[in-house]
Amino acid sequence: MKCINKNIYKQIDYLNKLFVCDYRLLSSVHHNVSNSNNITSSGTTTIVAGDATQTEWNNAVPYELMPGPKPLPLLGNTWRFIPYIGNFEIEHIDQVSLRLYHQYGNIVKISGLLGRPDMVFVYDPDDIERVFRIEDSIMPHRPSMPSLNYYKHVLRKDFFGEDAGVIAVHGKNWHNFRTKVQQSMLQPRIAKLYIKPIEDTANAFVERVGLIRDQNNEMPDDFLNYVHKWSLESIAKVALDVRLGCLDEPSNAETQCMIDAVNTFFINVPVLELKIPFWKLFNTPTWNKYIKALDTITEISLKHINKALDNLKQGNVGSEPSLVQRILQSENNPKIACILALDMFLVGIDTTSNAVASILYQLSLHPEKQENLFTELQKVLPDKNTNITSKHMEEMPYLRACIKETLRMYPVVIGNGRCVTNDCVIRGYQVPKGVQIIFQHYVISNLEKYFYKPNEFLPERWLKTDAKAECKAHHPFASLPFGHGRRMCLGRRFADLEMQMIVAKMIRNYKIEYHYKKLDYFIHPMYTPNGPLRLRLLDRQS
Template identity: 60%
Template sequence: MNSNCFSRNNFIALKFSSLMFNKRLRILNLNNKRTSKSSADDRYIRGYNEIPGPKALPLIGNSWRFLPVIGQHRIEKIDVMSKQLREQYGDIVKVDKILSRPDMVLLFDAEQIEKVFRNEDTLPFRPSMSSLNYYKHVLRKDFFGDEGGVIAVHGENWLKFRTKVQQPILQPQIAKLYINVIEETAELFVSRIRKIRRKNNEVGENFLNDIHLWSLESIAQIALDIKLGCLDDAVRKDTEILIAAIHTFFANVAILEFKVPFWKIFNTRTWKKCITALDTMRNVTMKYITQALEKKLIQTNNSSNENASLLQRILELDPKNPKLATILALDMFLVGIDTTSAAVASILYQLSQHQDKQHILFNEICSILPNRNDKLTTKELQRLIYLKAFIKETFRMYPVVLGNGRCLTKEMEICGYQVPKGVHVIFQHYVISNSEHYFKNANKFEPERWLKHNKEQTHAFASLPFGFGKRMCLGRRFAELEIQILIAKLVQNFHIEYTRQPLEYEVQPLYLPKGPLSFTFSDRT
């Protein structure tokens, strides 16, 4: 009996020890799960408040960081600020509690940017120019009505407008119909350079304005089939007024959008400048748009007219609604001049700084167009591979627009954090495309990385100069053609140099070299 009792007690003791061991093991495993995440971070989604970022102060939040004198960040140096934030906080950074603005989440991860793009709904909200939105939908609603265009417009009205106009604008075969017109304007610009350069072949310090004139002339030809005479010896007064208004708008809209929005409370001087500039742009462009409409070149069965302007093509889609074509043309003038001009200025500067690359490009152009009088066609443009690579490399290192973004229309998990609806997610393309994580020797200007024989694998979302998805730049096809043809003509005719002190890039508000663009254009022999 004592033996049985001993065995039974021994068994109970062993069983109890086993249960206690298993219990301790379960507790240990549970603690491990709570204190660590899997490498894929699949089962552990952190809260929005856990996203790292600069701490907001009581009452004034993070707004003080962008104020004059006491602030840490300048609009002109957003590129530097973005790099600093990534180095300090990582691939996702929250900047919250900015006066009168939604929270911002800055994203420095190409895979996560792709994820946001791939998951956007039919009405993606792109946070852009709230001041222009107010101008179109409140201040000048009597003119725009429900046809607000594609710039600073969202929701059903944006979708209806874009759906109507995107077919003749985004189709590559339509854009190629304008090669001859774009080439003619580029040749006029070559002639203008020969007239305005000095004895040392150097152009004046205000050469960026001359590039603006070329861009305006190109858009007028494409959109309206009208020659404004921007590149003539005596530039029209209307043209000068329009260029000045566009420059004033872009110089001031950055202040309205990036700094404390006092304009929403009272009419600030910056706000008044912007409104005056927008009204001037609208009035001058409407003059030329009206002229184009009065030409009455379009007929009911004229859809096969290859020489038709974009205005005419849009009118063909909806003959009873001329406002549709009018507002599209306005948007093209609004955002198509400064952006294309800035891109050309940046490309010319990079050509001047990389003479070996310019030499390679010149040889390619000579092999495809041996005679300077040879006209460009689609076939020749397709063969200018190094030209496209050079442009693409410029956009990688010095994108005209440093970032893009979306206002989330639904809650979403990003980088392991749950980000709520309404937050502005900003895609920091400039930082990503200049990162060693995505590009080997990222700080070196190497167009060769974009050639087919190069085996370097590049993430498709690591460099997006024209955006992506439903809100991709609507004028991309035309902008690419304008830039490619102009650069080809300039390199074909001139050896391009910059003999002054090297320039630094700044946001002005587009990203381009800060200083006099006094290039030296020496004739090729």
């Protein structure tokens, strides 16, 4: 499929003209939309050097003695990520992490990575909590992609400038941007206002998958791509109040190009970041594909963002303002709204869609759990065509438990972390400023010392309704699919709502089965089942 020709600079010129226009008119379009009070994420003060901290540092084991694979001269540990000669396969970094845990224990140093800081893997939720306490200051520094940082702050600096969003942005610019948008993004009551457009998109998906079944009622091999289309359509509806037609027939070539570009972006991130960074010296083929993908995402996103801005300027808006319209109403700055929408497209499509695909797959593997969920849904929604309200959502605890359990066992992002901004002590070891501490959530949330029978799919463990062993309280930092603290996923409220809605609609309408060899999981580009999801969808009669 041929993508549309790149036209990014024309889009940038157009937006620059919009940014200097008088937008006082826009603020009156939704004058009846109430502004909420600013919310501030919780966090504690960074540890400052003092007698106690200095004493702790002096008594700690030197950083050089931290366990971990030994680097080689010149190539360090980067060689381990090189195909054929290395033993760290990027697509199965989950198993690499598990192997390192069994070999070295609860803390592992990966040093000598060419072109990037050392990494320290931690496998204890107590240590994760400590790092958050130390580093979750007013402007925490999360390890991010130098390649995306280069794209935003060097290659396309003429567009992004100082308002580069929240992805691959740090310090004062990140804090200023997040402060401007978090009011609209993180309040549960605002997310609930978008139940109707999210439900409309979910209904379209339920209808579409019913039509693409084969004679055995099975999904085609590219079922995951249809889930990507649903995710893109949902984001566009919430962020821009724009219908893209992703689930229409015939399919929209432009939206497929967008989905392909997002996949290309994520697939090439680990290649650029973990292998020898030749891209910093010259334009490698991988680098060229990566930049082309980012330009495509930016170009297509801007096309629809521009349309949303024009509609707003002309007063052509729906009954509920989109997120872009809310930001414009509160900030009167179209560029802030534009960059927020762009970040949502960039990181929101694959993450949510792969999570949903994994949830449906796990429910197909555990029919008794699926039946428990159906019983709950049938009780809350006696008629499967009933419109779902926020009150209905509150009456579906088993639905939320199924989602949490899937993301515990198979988190779409298997780890995140912090780049320490001060010398600190973790697990009795000195960790110098600048080291990236990576929280190994996949391994931690699948260890028996943190979860009862971790290899079993037990949604009941999240209900805490009785004294059963699986319902025993777990460490609050043992499973963090959306992160934690000030850099917690900005779109988590909407992602939660989208996942609950689509899973509820699918299980209420279909009994889902899987009759093939069980699939392994791998990183491609999210943590996802490795192979076609030939799910069998049988219509529920009531």
